[in-house]
Amino acid sequence: MPTFELGPNQYGKAETRLVRVERGPAGDRITDLNVSVALRGDLAASHLTGDNAGVLPTDTQKNTVYAFAREFGIDGIEAFAERLAEHFVASQPSIHEARVSIQQYPWQDVDGAHTFRRDGSEVRTATVHHGHYGTQTVSGVTGLVLLKTTDSEFHGFVQDRYTTLPETRDRILATSVDATWRAVQGRPDPAAARAALVEAFADTYSLALQQTLFAMGSRVLQRCPEVLEVRLSLPNRHHFLVDLAPFGLDNPNEVYFAADRPYGLIEGVVRRDGVAIPEEVAWTF
Amino acid sequence: MPTFELGPNQYGKAETRLVRVERGPAGDRITDLNVSVALRGDLAASHLTGDNAGVLPTDTQKNTVYAFAREFGIDGIEAFAERLAEHFVASQPSIHEARVSIQQYPWQDVDGAHTFRRDGSEVRTATVHHGHYGTQTVSGVTGLVLLKTTDSEFHGFVQDRYTTLPETRDRILATSVDATWRAVQGRPDPAAARAALVEAFADTYSLALQQTLFAMGSRVLQRCPEVLEVRLSLPNRHHFLVDLAPFGLDNPNEVYFAADRPYGLIEGVVRRDGVAIPEEVAWTF
Amino acid sequence: MPTFELGPNQYGKAETRLVRVERGPAGDRITDLNVSVALRGDLAASHLTGDNAGVLPTDTQKNTVYAFAREFGIDGIEAFAERLAEHFVASQPSIHEARVSIQQYPWQDVDGAHTFRRDGSEVRTATVHHGHYGTQTVSGVTGLVLLKTTDSEFHGFVQDRYTTLPETRDRILATSVDATWRAVQGRPDPAAARAALVEAFADTYSLALQQTLFAMGSRVLQRCPEVLEVRLSLPNRHHFLVDLAPFGLDNPNEVYFAADRPYGLIEGVVRRDGVAIPEEVAWTF
Amino acid sequence: MPTFELGPNQYGKAETRLVRVERGPAGDRITDLNVSVALRGDLAASHLTGDNAGVLPTDTQKNTVYAFAREFGIDGIEAFAERLAEHFVASQPSIHEARVSIQQYPWQDVDGAHTFRRDGSEVRTATVHHGHYGTQTVSGVTGLVLLKTTDSEFHGFVQDRYTTLPETRDRILATSVDATWRAVQGRPDPAAARAALVEAFADTYSLALQQTLFAMGSRVLQRCPEVLEVRLSLPNRHHFLVDLAPFGLDNPNEVYFAADRPYGLIEGVVRRDGVAIPEEVAWTF
Incomplete structure (x- = not known):
């Protein structure tokens, strides 16, 4: 048996x-x-x-x-x-x-x-x-929903047989920030980390949500010296410009459909360069 | 057939x-x-x-x-x-x-x-x-979650065979306000109505959530002269004081369990006295 | 004051x-x-x-x-x-x-x-x-999700300045049935009522979800002699045929996108003819 | 910088x-x-x-x-x-x-x-x-809600300063099975794996949900020879016997309150003994 x-x-x-x-x-x-x-x-x-x-x-x-x-x-x-x-x-x-x-x-x-x-x-x-392994502490914020009405482009991407997406030089960028950060010593100020996330989302001229993600993680590292690593999970909440031409109307980036699903999901880690940091403990189930 | x-x-x-x-x-x-x-x-x-x-x-x-x-x-x-x-x-x-x-x-x-x-x-x-019937407009706010840490009692209620609830002279009162208001003429200021709801919840010494409900509706009617009727649906989100005596600890109204279900649900209409107001249109399904 | x-x-x-x-x-x-x-x-x-x-x-x-x-x-x-x-x-x-x-x-x-x-x-x-008013009892079923892969058309509808929807002679029809039924005397068999709903959805060749709704309500009335009135709330859960032509593929009613929002919502009452039935009690809040 | x-x-x-x-x-x-x-x-x-x-x-x-x-x-x-x-x-x-x-x-x-x-x-x-690393495939089932009315005990556990739970020789055991299984070769029959989960939940006399978990994982391994590893995440959905004594009633394991939160959460992996299996790939975010 x-x-x-x-x-x-x-x-x-x-x-x-x-x-x-x-x-x-x-x-x-x-x-x-x-x-x-x-x-x-x-x-x-x-x-x-x-x-x-x-x-x-x-x-x-x-x-x-x-x-x-x-x-x-x-x-x-x-x-x-x-x-x-x-x-x-x-x-x-x-x-x-x-x-x-x-x-x-x-x-x-x-x-x-x-x-x-x-x-x-x-x-x-x-x-x-x-x-x-001692005590490992990860802090974070989740459900922080941000939107930019402009200063977001997306172009120059791979084209293959299944590509229909047009390039865009101006789009709405919206996400719900799920962020965590780690320090080995000290207690990073969560308000400062959160403010850095919002600020970097706001002032980064974005060519890709990936670029915004890296900027957000970097800003936390700049503002919070104790933080060694930032993890970000950023859904790309698509807002599609509605085609009003059939009704004899133009739509100069004014009226959008906010879609539920599917959505893009951009995730990544930004780390302090050249600093040893122990692997994040994760219990996988 | x-x-x-x-x-x-x-x-x-x-x-x-x-x-x-x-x-x-x-x-x-x-x-x-x-x-x-x-x-x-x-x-x-x-x-x-x-x-x-x-x-x-x-x-x-x-x-x-x-x-x-x-x-x-x-x-x-x-x-x-x-x-x-x-x-x-x-x-x-x-x-x-x-x-x-x-x-x-x-x-x-x-x-x-x-x-x-x-x-x-x-x-x-x-x-x-x-x-x-013309045009009937109902305005409102929903999902406005309020909590008072004190100034709420509940006693003097009916006792029957199935009653076990002790009377209380001090409890947490918490709710999620779902309010609508109606005018026949004019356009009431929603910010004023909302502020009235919050203010009355805060400054009403409560002997019952019903009393708080009436005070909230009355305050909207006081602050918004165009409003003739206010409807309120107020779940009573119970916060139970945890019994810490088994652990050798007192609990002077400090540590609570926030329950999900069941919950009380208190609903009512408050109207301007002596003013004719047409029945609210409702399509029942 | x-x-x-x-x-x-x-x-x-x-x-x-x-x-x-x-x-x-x-x-x-x-x-x-x-x-x-x-x-x-x-x-x-x-x-x-x-x-x-x-x-x-x-x-x-x-x-x-x-x-x-x-x-x-x-x-x-x-x-x-x-x-x-x-x-x-x-x-x-x-x-x-x-x-x-x-x-x-x-x-x-x-x-x-x-x-x-x-x-x-x-x-x-x-x-x-x-x-x-005595005792009024309403029975029902909710969350009964049904889908037909064919035998559903939609055409002949009003065209106005804002119409872009093409007519269709074959579409998926999907809904989540929320039904209630009333009797004045007797206790209708809920299993029979539910079976009537499913059966009429299945065997009605549909020119509109409204037509299916009426057929479903009528079938309950046929099968459950005690029932005097049936109420139905039927969301039209849209399934859109995906345009695969850009990829050099046809799509003979095979691959669909199941949309979340918006959705149609079709609601109505079907009653036994010529039978007096007291108004349904509803506490409006 | x-x-x-x-x-x-x-x-x-x-x-x-x-x-x-x-x-x-x-x-x-x-x-x-x-x-x-x-x-x-x-x-x-x-x-x-x-x-x-x-x-x-x-x-x-x-x-x-x-x-x-x-x-x-x-x-x-x-x-x-x-x-x-x-x-x-x-x-x-x-x-x-x-x-x-x-x-x-x-x-x-x-x-x-x-x-x-x-x-x-x-x-x-x-x-x-x-x-x-090649292709790693994990199959599973989620949202499979099971309940046993008896044949579940819980006693002999650690007692410390914070323990108030009485031991029980008969309780309801209920869970919502979230299971995944892995093979390296072959394609395990998901219906057989699912049936094994249900069967083991049903016929295991349970002294702990952990014991049931191990039995469920083992049964999948018995029935599905290709499966090398089973992961199970089992919330313990508490059903508390209601104290009816204040109303002059006994409650011989008949009337229960089904609680929402908090709940136990029992998770574990069951593996085929002595068989090398590559680490499960997980992208941690």
């Missing part, structure tokens, strides 16, 4: 929704998080025989997230994720690696006191891996 | 995605819309025999949306919806009523020139009915 | 997720529901002063849903919704009307015993209104 | 929606796909200077997908993805690697002729990487 072996594996509690309120005389602050934990270690027995002696229940992981928010507060999502990841590995002999991913939903103060409005424009992210 | 009759019916093109760019020396402006059209009229033949002589294709409706954006511009979603609705009825003998619903996605200027950031916080809406 | 009045209003617990398991020697059965309750009555005090003496908390409504599933079982979603709606009105002096809406998610038995597979193809629905 | 370098990068057209109809005297067949292409190669110039001489536009990739569906047909999503991936690398000197991912939406024949019903229960997947 053939036998089979257990390969890489992990488990944890995903999407624990935590809202923390800090109450103060000068007004409250709220922190709104979605926390996902994944753990690795000596977990073969649970898979092979259902012996859970090494399994910290995912329910306990959820409890720990809530308890830590009270015990230690939340001084930034990176620090909170690191504290949690280190705790699971340090406290459980069976757990050797932990990944904690956090999404933070921003809120705007409305009245300087107790009322807040959800700012749905974008989400801050942090992912921490902790294990024999 | 039994026969069957056609009751109320309508058809149209839904979710035409239109982006218009106004280009100017002092910077561009963009208008980002999702336009849905529905038409009623002498359409029995199409249903009964497939005779489409009275049917203006939904594809033509889409074309009209794009063409009108170029021919007439977009001076507010209410005016654009009214123009479209009146056109379909005026130009087609077979069409007697039109409903045009528009969602507007806001964008923030980034550089004072050509670059914009999508503001995902809320969506502006307008729905226009045009027919033998 | 102007005063404002409270218009129509309602409140309740939405989306209570309930799974019931009936355990038996010949295998288990599961019922998977999403239950939403809305109540109307003497609720002005809660809105005007925050006096909740007439308010049955939404939390209690949720508890009641779970308790009734145990006390009375679930003998069909219509009966379960009716029982709940009648209970809220009968047991609470302040509550005069109730609406209970249920979505049922189907599961397929896998092993004749304890294991089930979620059938994601469609959802069964029921909505019950109970009040001074 | 610091300089920055371009790291790993890729681009392509995502989510091209393709429906192919094969017309025959014994009835039609439809193939409904969502195709995403990503390419790697000599693309630095586009990033650094906007020189697109090596860039095959994503629009051309989309055209190629449609043209290939006509030219070569679609004999399974794996073969179609392989043909596309090999084409992009073979035909473009600048392109060295290609990844083609396909989702297939299943449809059920309704009338043996021209009408089909979308089966929304699950989606078939294939991902092909083609490059210097």
